[in-house]
Amino acid sequence: MVDLPKKKVGIVACSGEELPEGTITRLAGLKVLEQLRPHETVTICLPLFLAGGEGDRAFARFYPTIAIDGCEKRCAARGTERYSGKPAASIIVDQLMREAGMDEPGGLRELDEAGMQGVELVAERTAALVDELLDKKWSRSEGDFIDETGKDQVSEESLPESLANSGPVTASCACGSGIPVQKISVNGTEMTMIALPLIFEKFHQAGKPPKSETMDELLETVKIYNPIPENLTEALPQALLREYQEFCNRKDISS
Amino acid sequence: MNSHNHKNTRKVTIVPCSGIGKTYGTVSRLAAYEVVEDLRPDSAQLVPLSLLVLGDEDTRATLQGSQTVTIDGCKLACARKMVAECGGVVAQDFAVLDVYRRYKQFKPDGIAELNEGGQKLARALAEEVAQVVDRLNEDKGGQCG
Numbered sequence: 001m002v003d004l005p006k007k008k009v010g011i012v013a014c015s016g017e018e019l020p021e022g023t024i025t026r027l028a029g030l031k032v033l034e035q036l037r038p039h040e041t042v043t044i045c046l047p048l049f050l051a052g053g054e055g056d057r058a059f060a061r062f063y064p065t066i067a068i069d070g071c072e073k074r075c076a077a078r079g080t081e082r083y084s085g086k087p088a089a090s091i092i093v094d095q096l097m098r099e100a101g102m103d104e105p106g107g108l109r110e111l112d113e114a115g116m117q118g119v120e121l122v123a124e125r126t127a128a129l130v131d132e133l134l135d136k137k138w139s140r141s142e143g144d145f146i147d148e149t150g151k152d153q154v155s156e157e158s159l160p161e162s163l164a165n166s167g168p169v170t171a172s173c174a175c176g177s178g179i180p181v182q183k184i185s186v187n188g189t190e191m192t193m194i195a196l197p198l199i200f201e202k203f204h205q206a207g208k209p210p211k212s213e214t215m216d217e218l219l220e221t222v223k224i225y226n227p228i229p230e231n232l233t234e235a236l237p238q239a240l241l242r243e244y245q246e247f248c249n250r251k252d253i254s255s
Numbered sequence: 256m257n258s259h260n261h262k263n264t265r266k267v268t269i270v271p272c273s274g275i276g277k278t279y280g281t282v283s284r285l286a287a288y289e290v291v292e293d294l295r296p297d298s299a300q301l302v303p304l305s306l307l308v309l310g311d312e313d314t315r316a317t318l319q320g321s322q323t324v325t326i327d328g329c330k331l332a333c334a335r336k337m338v339a340e341c342g343g344v345v346a347q348d349f350a351v352l353d354v355y356r357r358y359k360q361f362k363p364d365g366i367a368e369l370n371e372g373g374q375k376l377a378r379a380l381a382e383e384v385a386q387v388v389d390r391l392n393e394d395k396g397g398q399c400g
Binding site for chain 1: 271272273274275276280284285287288292301302303304305306307308309311331332333334336337340366367
């Protein structure tokens with residue numbers, strides 16, 4: 001059974017090793033992932049945006065993300081935006097704790113009492129943001145929230161059920177798994193298409209032939225996850241069909 | 256509070272991975288703390304990986320002026336790759352899994368909080384890193400701090 005992950009919220013913590021607030025981001029993120037919202041959240045290590053592949057860099061387009069930063073440098077928020085996609089929400093620990101009138105935290109390996117209170121505060125705030133974000137419709141093609149007043153955009157809710165829902169998933173990191181992507185050439189332009197391998201797999205399993213009769217459905221499914229530049233709109237269907245044909249050929253040879 | 260900008264290029268720089276979803280990431284982080292706080296506070300310093308992701312100029316300059324030891328929690332080797340990307344010299348890269356193979360009696364578990372095996376593994380790893388720090392300092396004439 002091949003399924004795309006259901007809508008979740010990505011948590012990106014700065015994990016800054018030099019400051020107690022960095023440890024707070026890490027522990028608060030883990031608390032959300034493991035205890036508070038284990039089925040609604042997933043995480044990725046911040047440096048993986050650079051050290052990983054295209055799939056890892058697609059993380060913040062695929063998931064609405066919450067960046068949790070220890071200090072004003074905002075490494076998690078800025079790094080996520082620079083290499084993956086703009087975070088849907090952002091928390092800065094020292095600011096949040098100051099606003100709550102808390103003492104400055106201490107400890108790196110082991111946080112002091114103020115630090116542990118900070119973990120609770122940040123985790124609760126993050127969990128609340130997760131709930132807020134899950135109430136909104138997220139477009140994986142745009143990597144942004146859908147304007148509810150718009151009629152033309154395709155929401156995740158419009159996905160075929162088998163694509164939109166996956167089985168129960170425990171709290172986990174996306175490290176190394178990445179979002180499935182494939183590069184294709186359209187009119188000489190290389191495009192990185194999110195979710196294409198799984199879409200092909202799904203179509204192949206459903207017995208849909210790599211012929212023109214499949215093209216419209218294939219195109220509509222691909223557009224759910226990928227913005228299509230206007231100048232490539234005409235050439236894309238044929239390029240997709242060609243790639244799908246090759247995919248089917250490889251499948252048939254290996255089976 | 257912010258100590259980002261006060262690095263000493265004569266010290267050996269330790270860069271652990273920021274692994275958040277796996278036990279080995281926590282081991283790498285704890286081992287780094289043990290080196291810079293307990294074992295070699297005068298000759299080793301920590302650099303956060305998140306600052307490298309952001310391309311922080313001071314942090315890059317620190318890396319370019321010092322020898323670096325990276326500690327990675329998984330095969331993706333984010334720490335080693337990022338240091339290299341930022342123009343640093345990776346004198347030695349430790350992979351926690353490889354270290355665990357040498358100390359199989361210390362089976363790590365837990366992420367937010369390591370079990371006893373994980374803490375012992377981190378200590379064993381830290382001692383290996385400390386030896387590398389000593390060697391690197393000897394190679395450059397023992398000047399540190």
